[in-house]
Amino acid sequence: MAELSAFNFRPGSSVLHGLDVRFKLIFLVLISFTSLKAYTVALSFLTLVLVAALMHSGLSLKSILKTFRYVFVLLAFIFIARALSTPGSVVAEFKAISITREGIYYGAMICWRLVIVILTGLSFVLTTRPSEIKAAVEWTLNPFPFIPAKRIATMMSLMVRFLPVIIDQAKETADAQRARGIENRKNPVYRFGKLGIPLMRRTFARADKLAVAMEARCYSENRTDPVLSAGIMDWIALCGVICFCLVIIKT
């Protein structure tokens, strides 16, 4: 569970904590898209701003690096694939494989941009209550006819709530099978079946119990609406982010 807890809401009183969730959602989209157009100087600036914002929100540099330890593995794959597949001036060569200068540069840029997107997402999740995210999803989907916004928002929040429980169950089932020597069976399909079927059975049984428990608490789609309110700070922040994104795109 520790792996998951880094991407959790942390209570606090930072500027980001105080902003309206809808604005934060817009910032997330704007900064993510703008980072695709950014190069070294803009990316350095964005990284500094985001790391500072995360630290201001209560996350230490060590925790940020710890959160990224698995992401770095993924980024390493992307970097290697890009370095090996981009044509250009060769830096190193081994048989048919060659690493190019352009490949290294573009690989590094893509990885850096992905880091920016993840840092932006992290600062959003870290400073926003899950109930506010649910409210923002509901608010965003409300104008679209034929889309059951409340149901989608509830399903999303239940998914967030039950993901750790399902992971715990998977771990427990895997441990129980290891205790009975499943590791001696080398066939991955056999092992996957033996883990997947009981896990799915337990998950569906839990979903049934959950539905009854929700019914017992009078669940209906006609519920108290979430309260979302935008203040002057939100508009100032929006102007700042838009200007910043325009500068990056123009340069």
Place this chain on the structure above:
Amino acid sequence: MNIIEIENLSHYFADGTCGLENINLTIREGTFVVIAGQNGSGKTTLLKHLNGLLLPTTGTVRLAGVPVSENLVKARQMVGMVFQDPDSQIVGETVCDDVAFGPENLCLDRSEVKRRVSRTLKVVGLLDFEDQKPHLLSGGEKRRLAIAGILAMEPKVLVFDEPFSSLDYPGVKQVLKQIISLHRSGHTILVAVHDLEKVIAHVDRLVIMKDGKVVKDGMPSQLLGELEAFGIREPCASRLGMEVQSWLN
């Protein structure tokens, strides 16, 4: 005043199995009743009829004189049910969100929802955990959160299905203390258990079920000697001829 009146209640499941057979029971407001029986004796099936999660095949269940089937939302607000597995009952991503779930379903004002959440978390002693993820709580804390989620709907009757299952000793004490304090604050309490040891010292009335029927109903002290005939373990102190002691002493 009788808050729950059950008349000739029978329930048959879709496959034809008999869940309950001709149950007649009245429960006075403010009493603490324990329903005991082996696994499969019909305790949970009976409890689910009290808030309309199951409806009778024959017979009626009335809450304060009104049949449950007439207004299910009202019945569920009036009878709060705490399930055996709190992990399946807790729906919020944080403690605070979970407690707000019930009041939000009742379409209360946001300010009233907030008031009820704070008040309830204070009652169960989880005020410092309001932003905590529910899956990170201990067993006893999860059970108290499940109780808080129900209390926020301000029910008159609280129904607990095996409230002490899979809890360690401190967890049992926490939950028992909570149940007793809720009884003292005027709630009618119904607890379904298969092991009476932890709760028997505090209850006003003992109902024993077997094979979907109520087989005994009376004062706990009068029925202790007959428990084992129905597959329920007699409390240790009673076996030794001593007075039954509270787990809180």
